[in-house]
Amino acid sequence: MILVTGGTGFVGTYLLYELSKKETSIKSTYRKEKNKELTKNFFKLKDQNHPKLFNKIIWVKIDISEISSLDELYFGIKKIYHCAAFVSLAKRHKNLLIKTNVEGTSNIINYAIKHKIKKILFISSIASIGAEDEDGIINEDHSWDHKLNHTDYAFSKYNSELQVWRGTQEGVPAVIVNPGFIIGSHFWNRSSSSIFNRVNRGLKFYPTGKISLVSVEDVVKASIKLMNSEIKNERFILVSENLYYKEFLDLISKNLGKPLTKYPLTKSILYTIYFFDTILSFLRVKKRFMSKALISTFNNNQEFDGSKTKKFISFKYEKIDEKVKEICKDYINK
Template structure:
């Protein structure tokens, strides 16, 4: 049986859809029963409600050992998708606890229960840092601990270290490092937030650049890697690179929304994150813009996808087509 942690998140839910379509015997974890409704809505969007009923749902928390004991009964392979995503500096401890300690627990159970193989969903945030003579980030780019990283990036990098520990102890592992994942807007995180803001009339943009990928491509790559003999490798999953300006305007065009008009320069976001810190500190509100986020939306990054393409002869979907498909699916 296959175990999917984080079955109520964007990647986990699409992975469950993909696995059940293939006729796999699947168990998925959830923390709150109400969150499974988002996964159910995804199956309904694809007219696959009958497959949703075939999932063996288990209430479990990756930080709760007794619940994991139940979740791991008769499991042969594991897709670890559960994670905490936040760029709020106030959540540093929670990020490290969930993403690092939680992953350590999953790895330990995989070893103890003699699981054949583990796939861990990391992030491009956990990839290395370019030196002065480099211009594109690959799976082999070294992490520089002296460079400032977001707490989220540190937590995902730390989680990867736990996975590599498992590999050294004999566990079969693969790691995927997706860029910004585009998928159904049912989720109020990640690309779901981007789609929502654009449809509501996002008026500004920046010219920073990063890699984007379809959630469908992510889950297909994951399953192909797990079904292969490959182990002890990580793979960057990025289809195309777009500036934030371009991806926002593509979404606006496909959704029939007004495109943003105002370019926000770096000095403006530098002021904005300081104001955000001041308000959050003295009013106790949640941070909306951290220093790292304010800087990253102006940074131009390039990621190589050659390894996954050469290893699996993998072909990514064009991002503009991905956005169009997302919009058309949710119009049904």
């Protein structure tokens, strides 16, 4: 039996759909009934045979950061796709990021060791990988640099990975995938797909840095192939293309028939926002959002090299311009 943690999330839902077409026995965790219904609706959108596929899944309502009922969760499990995570760049969510991402992953690994799980595939993020060389290209060999400013989300994913590597030292084979910014259809109000909503409402400003992009279908396809291979104890960056934010946002704007972005969010503008955000937080007017690490993220021109995957498995990335066109068509017809 296969276990998918976070099966109602963006990647988890797409993964469950693909697995349900091939596997006979799947178990998935979830936390909220409404999110499970959203996953069920996704199956309905994708396939006329959706009841048969969806009913293959055994749903377990659980918080992986709480260990009280994890033994029952692991009964009969041979392989795990660990997708469950909390995603936020807001400074105020630091404690929740640590609890969900780091403590949750630690619990998953502890029980994987206890139950002698055959293999784990962990969905991480490029945020957990280190700084670039002089040419600005980052690959799997770049290690975490403690001297740099990192978002709390990046810190949580890095420490989550440490838990996975700990598991490999104690006999649990693992593969880590590090996707870039994941794009896909149907999750317009959640996850990274909400960017299409934002552009549709009108977006005038754009960050000046670069963004590394990959489709959710590519993340799922690569993850399944890596899980089913003999590959173990490796990491793989999943990035199709690196574009400037303006290129990416304008690509969405053109396909949605919206005005292009006009004004750059320069570092000086972002630091001004950071200054007032800090003051308002100190005065308890609002909770803090901005951080120096986030400013660096928006202005960074680094690129991620996702070619290693193609050397290990038969795999080809979708082109981003074609994928954005397809997603925008889905958005218009939703």
